[in-house]
Amino acid sequence: MDLPTLSIGQFDLVYNFFSLTIATMFASGIFFFLGQRLVAPKYRVGVIVSGIVVFVAGYHYYRIWESWHAAYTLTEGSYVASGVPFNDAYRYADWLITVPLLLIELIAVLGLAKAISGPMLRNLSIASVIMIALGYPGEVASDSGTAWIFWFLAMIPFLYILYVLFAQLKDTIANETGEVATLFKRARAVIAISWWVYPLAFVLPILGVLSGAVGEVGLQVGYSIADLIAKAFYGVVIFQIARAKSDADGYEPA
């Protein structure tokens, strides 16, 4: 997609949102790395993985922010495309690492028996990798027909993931106490709602809905907000689940 010419205010809004996202991702990573010591050992892997996810996201947002900076040049009071391509594919590199980990966080923090969690982790990881891998050829395709085909193919593992989270995990959650059940439902809702931003952000430009300066700014700010919710805020909910379960187990941090 060609980069539209932006006003200084539009360019800066995206630039500052990327910067805010970098800061929030690394800050929440430090919180999870230090905070994991406050939960019982069996729930720590889930919280450590939350920290890893936001660190990887922070790294990729740093790269995206650099690429955004290089892709534009200030000319006569406007930001115009510099000719250096804006590398949006960093997002796919990020998702390939972080999306399986986001699902692993949720299953790990529930502290399920291995006989249940093992196959579920395997299936969710494979489905999420297939989902991202199928999205990428659609993203870089030059014609909308190819883009649509890969979009539909990628939606199959996406819907399978939602099926696992809502149908397969239903009975597991029925055994949890009030607070843990509420928090688990919140974490699952974060996935079920915020993840829709990605397939929508994929199709809206094809449909011509997100075009021009406002479309590009909306897309980048929208991605940033979705990533903050799906990774940093979600990680906080995972941490709260770990704390609530530690409390319920009678764990006293030392």
Added chain:
Amino acid sequence: MDLPTLSIGQFDLVYNFFSLTIATMFASGIFFFLGQRLVAPKYRVGVIVSGIVVFVAGYHYYRIWESWHAAYTLTEGSYVASGVPFNDAYRYADWLITVPLLLIELIAVLGLAKAISGPMLRNLSIASVIMIALGYPGEVASDSGTAWIFWFLAMIPFLYILYVLFAQLKDTIANETGEVATLFKRARAVIAISWWVYPLAFVLPILGVLSGAVGEVGLQVGYSIADLIAKAFYGVVIFQIARAKSDADGYEPA
């Protein structure tokens, strides 16, 4: 706002103040991250969050310092605007993250029952995000009428935050021991006094009071000092509260 021409001494004063602020923020962050292990587990989240706040502020001061450097060029013994805009909006990105966290620190370190702290944390976080979000359009507005409207709107959540800290928390603090009560009042006073710098720094340039070289230098140095007090010094008081409460609980660090 156009950047005024500065003498070498004026430019360096701001430059060195930014550098001092970067160093102090990261240094106090390391102190809080290591020091949290010396307080009882239930107060550690407050101290960890203090560390995150100063790390995020240190990051933003690094960016502001870079932007200051890029915004000026040394010409015939004076620093004149280079044409690259000075990105003051980093401050808003910083506040959007740190201001809710500063309030969370204070509530978290009190170790209140969840039934009390939960709604209070939610209300204070929402109010502070609304306050910052309302300030931004005023900051970037080109006419003073728009700036004043957003200033007044942003003052509503600001006064609400002070109301919660002074009226709603009054009874809670009455139950605390002497030292904790004194320290809590100090932390609250830091907020109630240092936070006024921000709405004042917003209106003084509109009133024409902070204009020219001295005004710009005063504004940047004033912001730096206010941030050092409101974040690093405030974090030290939060740490002291956590230590005093750990002592009162009979906690022995291992």
